[in-house]
Amino acid sequence: MxxxxxxxxxxxxxxxxxxxxxxxxxxxxxxxxxxxxxxxxxxxxxxxxxxxxxxxxxxxxxxxxxxxxxxxxxxxxxxxxxxxxxxQATVHPFASFAEVLEEELGADWHASFNSFETDEPLGAASLAQVYRTTRRDGTPCVVKIQRPGSIEAVLGDMQVLRRVAKVIGRGAPRFNEVIDISAMFDVVFRAMADELDFTREADNMKDARKAARDYKTIKIPKPILATPRVLIQTLADGQSANRLKGDELSTKQRKKVAKELMAYVFKSYFTDRAFHADPHPGNFLISPNGKAHIIDWGMVGRLDRSTSTAVLGAMVSIAYNDGPALARSWMQLGTPLPWSDVGGFISDISRFVPHVTDASLEKLNFGVALTSVLTFSTRRGIQTSPNVSMIGKSIANLEGTVRYIYPRMKMADIIRDFTQSILTGLVHESISPEQLALHAITAIQGISQNYPGDISESEGNQRTPHGPGATSAHRAQSDPTERHPYQQTVHGRACRRMQPGPVRCSSS
Structure with a gap:
């Protein structure tokens, strides 16, 4: 393959x-x-x-x-x-997808439905086709069915791209030192793992539904039944955000939907640290009653605590027009290389931030502002975590969606409004028993380095990838076999698929 x-x-x-x-x-x-x-x-x-x-x-x-x-x-x-x-992919006849349904749900799969509209799918992508159905109890649903052979194709492409990354690393070492193509690819590979297993997408939806409980206008479809290659979920009502007409919602409704969308997604970045990685307008369906239904939870980005906190610091710094603070937060996201110009980077940022802070979405894309900072850091020799590109893409897509709903919304205002609650949550988390235990372990490790026979100071201070002092070479040494978790997970799921019975989702 x-x-x-x-x-x-x-x-x-x-x-x-x-x-x-x-x-x-x-x-x-x-x-x-x-x-x-x-x-x-x-x-x-x-x-x-x-x-x-x-x-x-x-x-x-x-x-x-x-x-x-x-x-x-x-x-x-x-x-x-x-x-x-x-x-967008060519629509394939339903017959090949019926075979997948039979393999995943059994020969009597059709007995679960009153109707199944097979003539034309609701959507067709390279990984799956989606069909409208009605369950036996009358519930309108959609069924997402994976294209035969798509997992093998994606895994084969991953191997090809990994080889490409090696060639780039050997042919352009200085470029790769700053950009780290392998790490950039790996972020995408990991995020795509959920798209290859629909039980994971169902889990993502359940988590998203729990997170949406505090928001009156945010709705997430309910997963009803999931196997690795078939997902049945409730039908989301509404039309894409980019097709919303000017007179379909009042200004008050538009503003409320836009504000809650931003608040919900910000919470996913900085509190839950698992966010919709592809929030383009087509994945936000706006209903006539002023509700926003978020669909397609196959690709979810995940952040560790330190990265999430540093990105939050960067965005708050922009919102409060603080260039030096933005530079400090950004340095936590990357690695200054031996030839980097940190002073020049701080000067670049200090001149850039005032142009960003007070612009509305009509005039500025906040996600693009983050990628502009990325340009400055690369130019000055500062390697940045590829997770920043993933979250920058998500923010840019979110802003594009909100622009269709309520373009006068200022993201800086939203950040200022919700910073307090986010920071309060971070403080509570930092004094939780789990975090206190981690701090204690870190302190003990620091003390143990002072005893003879332990790891040398130079080795002990070696940083993790994309922290200060990290390099792509360090990453290669720590993972010589190049077996990434997403590979193990996908193959593990493939093995578990042979066990009988789909996953029936809970009522959450």
Whole structure:
């Protein structure tokens, strides 16, 4: 499978290279004749890149979407085109999906439904097709069915991209030292693990429903039954946020929905630390009664406590127009390299922040502001955790969604409004028995380093990846087999699939 996926990738990328060569020859010819090169050359190049990624499949599409958050090494005209990436696949006949239903639910799967609209799916993506159904009890539902062979295809693509990362690391070591392509890919791989197993997506939905209980306008579909390749959930009412007409909700309703959406997602970033990684307008369905239904919980980003706190510090610093504080928070997210210019980075940020603080969503994308800081840090030789790109993409998508609902909303105001409650939660967490135990263990480890025969000080002070002092080489040494948790999880799920019986979701 890996070899076949590799040959397919080489074929598509080879065609892309041939097109680029043709454009270059044509450009030189027009210049030699004294004519201006085609103004649309960059546009054609960007479109070709986007189309190639869409042909390569879902994993490459996710990589392309992450690249839209990296202005530090991706040209603007390419990022603008990659923002149009969509995971739309050719609709396949229902027959192949019926086989999946039979394998996962049994030969009598149809007995669970009063109706099953098989003529045309509600949606078709490279990993699954979604159909509208009605359960025996009359409940309107949707059934998400995985495309046959999609898991093997994605795992094969992961192997190909891991080899690509190695080639880049050897061929451009200084570039890779700052960007760390392997780590950037791995963040996407881990986030995609949930998309390969629908029982995980169901778990994500249950967690999201619990988190949404405090918000009157936020609704999450209820998972009814899940297997690794089939997910049955309640039907979400409404239309995509980008199709919401001006007279369909009152200004008061729009403002409330927008504010609660931001508050809910901020809580997922900084309190729950598990967030919807793809909150584009199509995944937010707005109902006529002013409710926002959030769908498609396959791809969820996860943050550790220190990263989440540092990102919060960065966003609060922007909201309060504090450039030096933003620089300090950002330094906690990355590693200054030996040739870095930290003073220059602080100066860059201090000049940048005042232009961001008071802009509305009509004038500024806050997620883009974070990626702009990423540009400054890369330019000054500061390696940044690839998780920042994931959360930056999520924030940018969220803002795009809110812009359709209530464009006058200021994200800085929302951050200021909810900072107190978030910080209060962090304080309570920091004095919890679990955190106190961790602090005690850390203190004991620090004391033990002073005794002879223990790990040397230079080794003991070695930092974790993407903390101060971390390098990609450290990561490689700590994981020589390159067996990542997402691989083990996916294969583990594949083994458990052979056990009879689907997972019936609780009533939460």
């Amino acid at each position: 890996t070899q076949r996926r590799g040959r397919r990738a080489l074929h598509i990328l080879g065609r892309l290279g041939a097109q680029e060569t043709s454009r270059a020859v044509k450009s030189r010819w027009t210049q030699r004749r004294g004519e201006h090169a085609e103004v649309s050359a960059d546009r054609q190049r960007a479109v070709a890149i986007r189309q190639a990624l869409e042909q390569l499949g879902p994993l490459y599409i996710k990589i392309g979407q992450i690249l839209t958050t990296r202005p530090d090494f991706v040209p603007d005209y390419v990022r603008e085109e990659l923002a149009l990436l969509t995971d």
